[in-house]
Amino acid sequence: MSEQSAGTEIPVGPQHPSLKEPANFTLNVDGEVITGAEMKLSYNHRGIEQAVLSKSYIEAIYLLERICGICSHAHTSAFTQGVEELLDLEVPPRARYIRTLIGELERIHSHMLWLGVAGHEIGFDTLWQYAWRDREIVMDLLEEITGNRVHYSINTIGGVRQDLNDDYREAILDGMDDLEERIDFYRNTVPNEETVRMRCEGVGVVSEELAREYCAVGAVGRASGVPTDVRKDAPYAAYDDVDFDVITDDRGDLLARTVVRIEEIAQAIRIIRQVAERIPEGDLKASAKPPQALLAQVPEEDVVSRYEAPRGELVHYVRADGTDTPARVHIRVPTLANWPTVVESLKGSYIADTPIVVAGIDPCISCTSRIGVETDGSHGGENAFDLDELREYGIEWYDERGNVDRPSTEDDGRTVADGTEGERP
Amino acid sequence: MNPNQLKSDLDERLEDVIAASGKREDGRLEFVLADRADLPDGVSRIRDAGITHLITITGVDGDEEIEILYHFLKYGEYDDGDLSEGIELTLRAIVPKEDPTIGTITDQIPAAGLYERELMDMLGVEVPDHPNPEKLLLPDDYDGGPPLRAENLEVSD
Numbered sequence: 001m002s003e004q005s006a007g008t009e010i011p012v013g014p015q016h017p018s019l020k021e022p023a024n025f026t027l028n029v030d031g032e033v034i035t036g037a038e039m040k041l042s043y044n045h046r047g048i049e050q051a052v053l054s055k056s057y058i059e060a061i062y063l064l065e066r067i068c069g070i071c072s073h074a075h076t077s078a079f080t081q082g083v084e085e086l087l088d089l090e091v092p093p094r095a096r097y098i099r100t101l102i103g104e105l106e107r108i109h110s111h112m113l114w115l116g117v118a119g120h121e122i123g124f125d126t127l128w129q130y131a132w133r134d135r136e137i138v139m140d141l142l143e144e145i146t147g148n149r150v151h152y153s154i155n156t157i158g159g160v161r162q163d164l165n166d167d168y169r170e171a172i173l174d175g176m177d178d179l180e181e182r183i184d185f186y187r188n189t190v191p192n193e194e195t196v197r198m199r200c201e202g203v204g205v206v207s208e209e210l211a212r213e214y215c216a217v218g219a220v221g222r223a224s225g226v227p228t229d230v231r232k233d234a235p236y237a238a239y240d241d242v243d244f245d246v247i248t249d250d251r252g253d254l255l256a257r258t259v260v261r262i263e264e265i266a267q268a269i270r271i272i273r274q275v276a277e278r279i280p281e282g283d284l285k286a287s288a289k290p291p292q293a294l295l296a297q298v299p300e301e302d303v304v305s306r307y308e309a310p311r312g313e314l315v316h317y318v319r320a321d322g323t324d325t326p327a328r329v330h331i332r333v334p335t336l337a338n339w340p341t342v343v344e345s346l347k348g349s350y351i352a353d354t355p356i357v358v359a360g361i362d363p364c365i366s367c368t369s370r371i372g373v374e375t376d377g378s379h380g381g382e383n384a385f386d387l388d389e390l391r392e393y394g395i396e397w398y399d400e401r402g403n404v405d406r407p408s409t410e411d412d413g414r415t416v417a418d419g420t421e422g423e424r425p
Numbered sequence: 426m427n428p429n430q431l432k433s434d435l436d437e438r439l440e441d442v443i444a445a446s447g448k449r450e451d452g453r454l455e456f457v458l459a460d461r462a463d464l465p466d467g468v469s470r471i472r473d474a475g476i477t478h479l480i481t482i483t484g485v486d487g488d489e490e491i492e493i494l495y496h497f498l499k500y501g502e503y504d505d506g507d508l509s510e511g512i513e514l515t516l517r518a519i520v521p522k523e524d525p526t527i528g529t530i531t532d533q534i535p536a537a538g539l540y541e542r543e544l545m546d547m548l549g550v551e552v553p554d555h556p557n558p559e560k561l562l563l564p565d566d567y568d569g570g571p572p573l574r575a576e577n578l579e580v581s582d
Contacts, residue, residue: 042564214535228511304513304515
C-alpha cells in the first residue's frame, strides 16, 4: 500500500460494487477522494484448470466453454485453435469464416451488454434499456444460427459443427442493417450526452505509460493509445481476409473506452457483412472422419494460442503429453491483465466513481477466478457497501452536486509501480 | 524486425544466460534459461531489446521439476487503423521440485505481480521477493496444497 494511504478505509464487496460477481476492494479515502486501493479476487475459484486435465480434448471444449457465459466462443476458439496447431490440422476456409462470424456477433453482444451496464452504473437507465434491447438483434441471430443464445458450442477440433445456410445469411445481413442504424445513433449521442460526459469524461484515466507498464489489453489498452489487437497482430480464423480498423483513442478515460467499444461494434458489423457476403463454399471440418483417432495421441508439444476476446487478448497455453488428455491448460483472461489498471485509476477518483471505474474495464470475475465458492466473512461488516447501495450513493452524490471538478492527481505521488504492492492492511 | 532478426538479436543479448533457443513453426521464439538465478537479468535484457509486454506466466509441473514460462509479446507496428503482426516469445526457467523458488520480476514489470501470485497459488512455487505474496485465486484459508501439482491431480473414480 502506498504511504499516503493512511486514512479512512472503506471495504467494498466481496459483493461486487458494480456487477453481480464477487470481488473485494479496500479503498483508502481522504474525504471523498480515494488515495489507495487494494483488491481481492479469491471468492469464486472453480478449479477448471485442474478439472480439464482429466478430460479428453473433445470434452475439454465444453468445459472450457463454461468458463464464461459472455465470451464462451472466445474460449472454445482459443482452445481448439491451439489443439489444431499441435495436430497440424488445416481448418477449411468455410469453417474459418463461420468462426469469425460467431466471434464478431459475440463481440457485438458483449460490447452492447457493457454499454448497458455502464449506463446503469451512472444512473442513466434509459441507455441501459436501449442498449440491451438492441443487443437482442445479435442474440436472436446467434440463437438462430447455433441454437443457443449463450453457449454456442459451434467449435470442434478441426472445424465447426453447424453450417450457415442462405436464409441465415439473409437474416444476418438484415440484422446488421437494423443494428447499424442503432449504432449510428449511439455514436452520435452517447459521447455528447450530458450525463455520460459528466460521469465519464476525465474519470478513471489510464495513461498510455500506465497501460504499457501494466500490459493492459483490449479496449482498455486501445483507449489509452496502445494499439494491440490479436486479430491483426497474429491473425487467426478469417481475419486475414477481411478489412477492418483497429480503433484507438489517446484520452484514456472512461469516455474513451466507451467510444472505442461503440466504434468496435461498427467495425464488427463491417466484418460480419464481409463474411456473410464472401463466405466460400466447402467443408466444415478438416477431415470427414471423427478426430478421435488423432486426438488419442496428441504430439508431445506445447502451444500458446491467442484470441482477441471482446474484453481483450485471451491466452490459452496447452501442453500435450502424447495421451488423449492435456497435460496442462493455462488460461490468462483479459480481465486479469486489466485489473491493475483499475486499482491505479481508482486512486485519485471520488468514491462515487468506484462503480463505473470498476465496470470500465468490462470485468468478468467468473473468467478471472475460474475456478466451490468460498465466502470470506472477514471483510465487510456494518460499514460495507453492497452493489446497490454504492451505485445509489454514486448517483445521489452526483445529483446533489451537479457538475463536479475532478480531484487533482498531480500532488498525490501516484506512481505506476505501487498498485499491487505492499502489505494488505 | 522479423522473427529471425529478433531471434539473432536476442541470442546475442542473452548469450551467456541461456542454454538453448529455438523458433517454433508458428513463429514463436523460445529461450531456455541455463540457471534460474539469471531470470531477472534475462528479463531486463529482453526489455532492453524493446519487448515490454508480458502476456502471462505459466507454471507446468514436469515430473522432476517445475517449468516456469514467461510469455512476452513484441507489439506489431501501428499505422492509422492498421497493425502489423507482432512476435511472441517465451523465456523458460526450470525450477527443481525440492527447492521451488524463483526470483521476482514484478519490480521490472508491475503486471507480473498478479501472475506471480497465481503461480504461487496454483503450483506452490515461492517467489521470495514478491511485494505482496497473498493468495490471488484461492481462498485465504485454503490448505489443500497447490492444485496443479502432479500429486494433487490424481483422479479417483
